[in-house]
Amino acid sequence: MTQESAVASHRIADRLRAQILGGELAPGERIRQEELADEFGASRIPVREALRILVTDGLVTMVSNQGAWVSSLTxxxxxxxxxxxxxxxxxxxxxxxxxxxxxxxxxxxxxxxxxxxxxxxxxxxxxxxxxxxxxxxxxxxxxxxxxxxxxxxxxxxxxxxxxxxxxxxxxxxxxxxxxxxxxxxxxxxxxxxxxxxxxxxxxxxxxxxxxxxxxxxxxx
Amino acid sequence: MTQESAVASHRIADRLRAQILGGELAPGERIRQEELADEFGASRIPVREALRILVTDGLVTMVSNQGAWVSSLTxxxxxxxxxxxxxxxxxxxxxxxxxxxxxxxxxxxxxxxxxxxxxxxxxxxxxxxxxxxxxxxxxxxxxxxxxxxxxxxxxxxxxxxxxxxxxxxxxxxxxxxxxxxxxxxxxxxxxxxxxxxxxxxxxxxxxxxxxxxxxxxxxx
DNA sequence: TCACTTGTAAATGGATACATTTTTTCGTTA
DNA sequence: TAACGAAAAAATGTATCCATTTACAAGTGA
The missing domain is CATH 1.20.120.530 (GntR ligand-binding domain-like)
Known part of the structure; x- marks a missing residue:
């Protein structure tokens, strides 16, 4: 079984990844940091780290000063x-x-x-x-x-x-x-x-x- | 010409990438957040973002609660x-x-x-x-x-x-x-x-x- | 009516301070 | 002497607060 990480950013990334792969979050969907932070009872810092982890996975796209979206493909x-x-x-x-x-x-x-x-x-x-x-x-x-x-x-x-x-x-x-x-x-x-x-x-x-x-x- | 990013994390990432590709930083070398932060006159937050950007590039390896290194290959x-x-x-x-x-x-x-x-x-x-x-x-x-x-x-x-x-x-x-x-x-x-x-x-x-x-x- | 401007709200970027974990050091003991 | 352990030091992880940028909308002008 997969152990839940003690590090908040990893926990958030794992959960988000599962949501995207499971189809709960659709490509193109906007991801707001504060929303996620509230959802996980954390601050925005680990949320931002989590988003960058998912960028590495190719599942999230970030643009400076604009925000993050679930990656979508043509x-x-x-x-x-x-x-x-x-x-x-x-x-x-x-x-x-x-x-x-x-x-x-x-x-x-x-x-x-x-x-x-x-x-x-x-x-x-x-x-x-x-x-x-x-x-x-x-x-x-x-x-x-x-x-x-x-x-x-x-x-x-x-x-x-x-x-x-x-x-x-x-x-x-x-x-x-x-x-x-x-x-x-x-x-x-x-x-x-x-x-x-x-x-x-x-x-x-x-x-x-x-x-x-x-x-x-x-x-x- | 390449425009220097207005976002600190990108600037730091660009500079670090150049250092690694240019051979100034060798594979396996430890990267300390505070050191980099001082070097760039920034706080550790954008440094951490920069490190994650370089993880996406495959140039840096991070381990929870342990730190970051320039990626090395066998x-x-x-x-x-x-x-x-x-x-x-x-x-x-x-x-x-x-x-x-x-x-x-x-x-x-x-x-x-x-x-x-x-x-x-x-x-x-x-x-x-x-x-x-x-x-x-x-x-x-x-x-x-x-x-x-x-x-x-x-x-x-x-x-x-x-x-x-x-x-x-x-x-x-x-x-x-x-x-x-x-x-x-x-x-x-x-x-x-x-x-x-x-x-x-x-x-x-x-x-x-x-x-x-x-x-x-x-x-x- | 449309284009442009401007002000306000909202979201992201970053600094500081603190908490937690890891590593190192140093003393103790077998 | 070597090994074990505890305390201190150092580094990473996170929360809070503030700065900056972007987006949206209302208003103004032609």
Missing amino acids: MEECAEQYSIRERIEPLLLRQSMPALTADTFAQLDELLTQMESVAEVGEFIALDRRFHELTYSGCPTGTLADIITQLWNTTQHYRRVYSELVRGTGSGLDMTHLEHRLLLDAIRRNDPDDAERILAGHIRRTRLELEKHPEVFATT | MEECAEQYSIRERIEPLLLRQSMPALTADTFAQLDELLTQMESVAEVGEFIALDRRFHELTYSGCPTGTLADIITQLWNTTQHYRRVYSELVRGTGSGLDMTHLEHRLLLDAIRRNDPDDAERILAGHIRRTRLELEKHPEVFATT
Whole structure:
């Protein structure tokens, strides 16, 4: 379990991060320091520190003398982030694979089975994320993993909105399941080249899918 | 020219960043808030903000209740950053190429000529950086460019130390010049595939070269 | 009616003072 | 002598108060 930090700025940052990733705070939303300070029973100093921590995460955007907002992405920016992931997640997967065990494979399999039958949108994207993160779990944390976590975080809102949009239409999700199964198979066979290729394709197709729905994104 | 920010925290961050990138502050060096505050005639509040800004840049590492240090990399971490660059800089170059003009080509050529005859180490790595940045200048700034700037920044110190180490031995630098010429040629010919391949190879060879000199890095 | 100005409210930036945590020092003891 | 521990010193974390900047709105003029 995650221990709550004794430092107020960290506590506030953790809580805010969870709110943003959980969808309680939408991209573009204004964040006022005093409001937050009252909410947490703290002064504005730790709130400002917390905001800067979230800037590091890419989740908050600050402008001098103007304030802070939950970061938002245009469709082009979101696509850019997917293009980056397309190039570097296969690298992380390759480095992770040697350390994965049969036990991990079983967990991955179980996650896929759950995903194939889940109805709720939030649940689906959570399982999807846990699946991919588990495939990377053979890697010690480092810059590569940090960057990828950031990219997942900053695009999470748009994944959720997209999923809600296409829910029930059956579009795209079938392919996702197929790709996941292929990916797990390549990992099990310990074929890093194949795994890299499938993962890159998976991310690429997701990006193209997102680009079919500009209405998900901010207009500016 | 770069306008000095009216906000103290930004001024301090800019100055500190320049000191770190310029080699005045070495990786691992402790940063005391009060010291900096005195140095800038400010209180510790803007100093703390500045430190958090540099954490975002990856140039400073902070630990709760313990303090801040100039970030340092082990050889493995530095190699990891080069591996990431190897995958994503070719992407940035590809996106940049269509916007480059004959004028840019001429500037790139001029930079290479200067590099081939420069004697001073600091001058060399500065020209090298300007050359590559100019090849990327066709791209609007975005997440990809930001990440790459960060990776260049966090590894800059080790490039400098390495360059000083091999100065005069003639090892490796010849290859660097050849690769740069090949790269510029591919860019001129507007051959993105070739340019991507050469650039990836260039970064990869630099990484391998660095890995031949573990003494450049922190031992922990 | 529209553009511009100005004044006021509100929000962010920063200084000082204090609280808390960590580190260091120094004395004690086995 | 080495190890343990307590007290002092130093550094970071936070609250409060004030300064400065920005945003909003009402008012004035053409």
